[in-house]
Amino acid sequence: MTLVGLDLDYVACVVLFCVGLYMLVAKSNLIKKVLGLNVMETAVFAFIVTSGMIDGGQEPIVVAGSAPPYTSPIPHAMVLTGIVVAVSVTAVALALIAQIHAHYGTIEVDELKELP
Amino acid sequence: MTTLGPTLLPWLVALPLAGAALVPIVARRDARWAGGFTLVVALVTTSLASVLVAQLASQGPFSADLGGWAAPYGIELHFDRFAAWTMPLAALFAFVIPFSWRYLDATLPRERWAPFYALMLLNLGGLLGFSVTGDLFNLFVTMEVVSLSSYALVAVAGRGVAAWAALKYLLLGAVSSLLVLFAVGLLFALTGSLNLADVSVRLAAAEPSGAALLALASLAVAFLVKAALFPLHVWLPDAHAIAPSPVSAVLSGLVVKVGIVGLLRVLQLAAGTGISLEPLNTVLMVLGATAIVMGAFLAIFQDDIKLMLAYSTISNIGYIVLGIGLASPFALIGAFVHVFNHGLIKVTLFLAAGAIIHQTGYRTLSDLRGVARRMPQTAAAMAIGAVSIVGLPPTAGFVCKWYIALGAFEADQGGYGFALVFGALFIFVYYVRMLDAFFFRSPVRPEVADAVEAPWSMRAPVLVLAAACLVLGVLGGIPIGFVEPAVVDLLAALGR
Numbered sequence: 001m002t003l004v005g006l007d008l009d010y011v012a013c014v015v016l017f018c019v020g021l022y023m024l025v026a027k028s029n030l031i032k033k034v035l036g037l038n039v040m041e042t043a044v045f046a047f048i049v050t051s052g053m054i055d056g057g058q059e060p061i062v063v064a065g066s067a068p069p070y071t072s073p074i075p076h077a078m079v080l081t082g083i084v085v086a087v088s089v090t091a092v093a094l095a096l097i098a099q100i101h102a103h104y105g106t107i108e109v110d111e112l113k114e115l116p
Numbered sequence: 117m118t119t120l121g122p123t124l125l126p127w128l129v130a131l132p133l134a135g136a137a138l139v140p141i142v143a144r145r146d147a148r149w150a151g152g153f154t155l156v157v158a159l160v161t162t163s164l165a166s167v168l169v170a171q172l173a174s175q176g177p178f179s180a181d182l183g184g185w186a187a188p189y190g191i192e193l194h195f196d197r198f199a200a201w202t203m204p205l206a207a208l209f210a211f212v213i214p215f216s217w218r219y220l221d222a223t224l225p226r227e228r229w230a231p232f233y234a235l236m237l238l239n240l241g242g243l244l245g246f247s248v249t250g251d252l253f254n255l256f257v258t259m260e261v262v263s264l265s266s267y268a269l270v271a272v273a274g275r276g277v278a279a280w281a282a283l284k285y286l287l288l289g290a291v292s293s294l295l296v297l298f299a300v301g302l303l304f305a306l307t308g309s310l311n312l313a314d315v316s317v318r319l320a321a322a323e324p325s326g327a328a329l330l331a332l333a334s335l336a337v338a339f340l341v342k343a344a345l346f347p348l349h350v351w352l353p354d355a356h357a358i359a360p361s362p363v364s365a366v367l368s369g370l371v372v373k374v375g376i377v378g379l380l381r382v383l384q385l386a387a388g389t390g391i392s393l394e395p396l397n398t399v400l401m402v403l404g405a406t407a408i409v410m411g412a413f414l415a416i417f418q419d420d421i422k423l424m425l426a427y428s429t430i431s432n433i434g435y436i437v438l439g440i441g442l443a444s445p446f447a448l449i450g451a452f453v454h455v456f457n458h459g460l461i462k463v464t465l466f467l468a469a470g471a472i473i474h475q476t477g478y479r480t481l482s483d484l485r486g487v488a489r490r491m492p493q494t495a496a497a498m499a500i501g502a503v504s505i506v507g508l509p510p511t512a513g514f515v516c517k518w519y520i521a522l523g524a525f526e527a528d529q530g531g532y533g534f535a536l537v538f539g540a541l542f543i544f545v546y547y548v549r550m551l552d553a554f555f556f557r558s559p560v561r562p563e564v565a566d567a568v569e570a571p572w573s574m575r576a577p578v579l580v581l582a583a584a585c586l587v588l589g590v591l592g593g594i595p596i597g598f599v600e601p602a603v604v605d606l607l608a609a610l611g612r
Contacts, residue, residue, distance in 0.1 A: 021291075041294060044297055047301060051304070052305075075301065078304070081253070085293075088264055089264065096271055096280075099274070100276055100279045103277075103279065104276050112280060
């Protein structure tokens with residue numbers, strides 16, 4: 001599906017990416033920043049998966065009776081690894097936020113900046 | 117003999133990663149064993165790296181296919197001269213680890229030793245993997261191994277400040293990693309390949325397109341964040357200053373080089389695609405020169421010695437990036453030799469600073485006055501490191517900065533040559549401030565007045581590294597001769 005000459009799904013990815021970026025930059029709450037990062041990650045994953053899709057494409061498993069065109073499996077494999085990386089980054093980020101909360105009693109950036 | 121290189125190459129990455137997984141098991145009975153085990157793994161990896169470099173020297177670049185699938189479909193590891201010149205960085209780990217033994221005694225509770233050493237080995241494995249990978253997606257994965265272990269290492273000494281610094285590092289680092297992943301996806305969609313060499317060929321065959329430009333630009337920006345090029349450096353000072361000293365040494369000396377090596381890979385990708393690199397080179401030159409001056413300027417105002425060293429890293433990254441941006445043979449050689457030489461110098465400085473902090477408990481210049489009277493050997497190593505990073509002969513720093521300055525005039529960009537000299541003057545000012553405080557002032561703190569030299573397990577690595585700074589200055593022609601063929605190839609591919 002296209003919109004002013006652009007593929008609608010790619011446009012959706014860009015919008016989603018910008019929403020995440022806004023959350024990461026503008027929100028003061030550290031958890032919301034990490035959520036923003038996750039939204040950005042999802043946008044990139046969606047973009048990569050979409051780029052491997054083809055209209056009317058079959059799942060790329062060759063059995064009797066299957067015929068081209070197939071969707072490309074490599075973007076899926078890449079995104080799978082990407083998700084693992086994203087989960088690890090989120091886990092480390094949340095662990096750090098827990099430590100910050102235990103030490104300072106706040107996870108708001110503007111309050112953290114005022115502390116000595 | 118002929119197949120030795122390709123056979124051994126995967127082990128270069130697998131060994132430290134496997135070692136990292138084994139550290140907690142080794143440390144089960146006694147946490148102190150973890151340190152010894154890690155040193156053994158680091159030493160074996162270093163010897164493996166030197167065998168590979170010898171293979172490269174005798175028979176040229178070689179590749180290994182992982183999992184039995186031939187390139188471009190399988191994942192390829194590729195060992196060229198650029199990768200080879202990052203191998204000595206691995207040797208620096210073998211100095212940092214014994215230094216950590218006694219340092220951790222005072223700074224980390226025992227149950228955190230095993231995670232610390234495991235993260236160090238993960239970091240080493242990621243760095244080596246990043247250097248030798250010939251695959252775009254693997255470039256992303258190994259970069260993430262390095263980044264994640266770095267975030268955790270910054271926070272390993274616990275307490276809120278470290279966690280806050282690590283989180284700031286993580287948030288920026290994760291965005292830059294995401295840009296790399298996006299670019300990898302885009303390049304795959306454009307070319308249908310993930311092999312670096314293959315992507316380069318296919319990009320060159322296709323029409324130059326906006327999408328290819330977008331992908332390469334995302335890669336370049338992402339790697340410049342990892343390299344902490346001014347003004348993308350905001351995460352660096354806190355993270356590098358707050359981390360335990362052995363970690364600061366690794367982060368400042370080695371981990372920021374991921375960005376530089378990545379940037380060189382982008383240049384190799386872009387070579388021959390018909391995309392003009394002039395705008396990128398101009399940006400690199402301007403930002404590089406700004407980074408040199410601003411990094412040095414900000415360092416002048418620091419009282420904390422580790423913060424000062426962190427800002428000095430920012431200006432040295434500026435030197436390397438300026439050299440890459442100038443893109444003349446001399447400048448590129450100087451820049452690439454500085455990738456290792458700066459690592460060597462900065463590890464020396466951070467370990468010497470760590471030894472001083474460990475022995476006195478103070479970390480600011482005003483508190484550490486007169487420390488050279490009680491710790492003459494460590495202070496002398498610090499002085500050699502300082503002279504080296506200013507870029508005075510006959511030290512390792514001089515060779516690179518001289519070549520980059522020559523390159524500036526060679527590329528007819530004399531103005532940048534002056535920026536470089538101007539920056540060196542600033543750098544000179546703050547290291548003179550440091551040496552003045554250490555050598556020519558009387559102690560103000562009783563702990564400094566009564567300090568003793570660091571134990572040998574800390575002092576020996578510092579002294580050997582300081583000696584290496586001098587040796588690499590005197591024998592500066594060797595690394596230059598080693599890197600030159602790779603630079604000539606790169607320039608030929610870039611059409612210069």
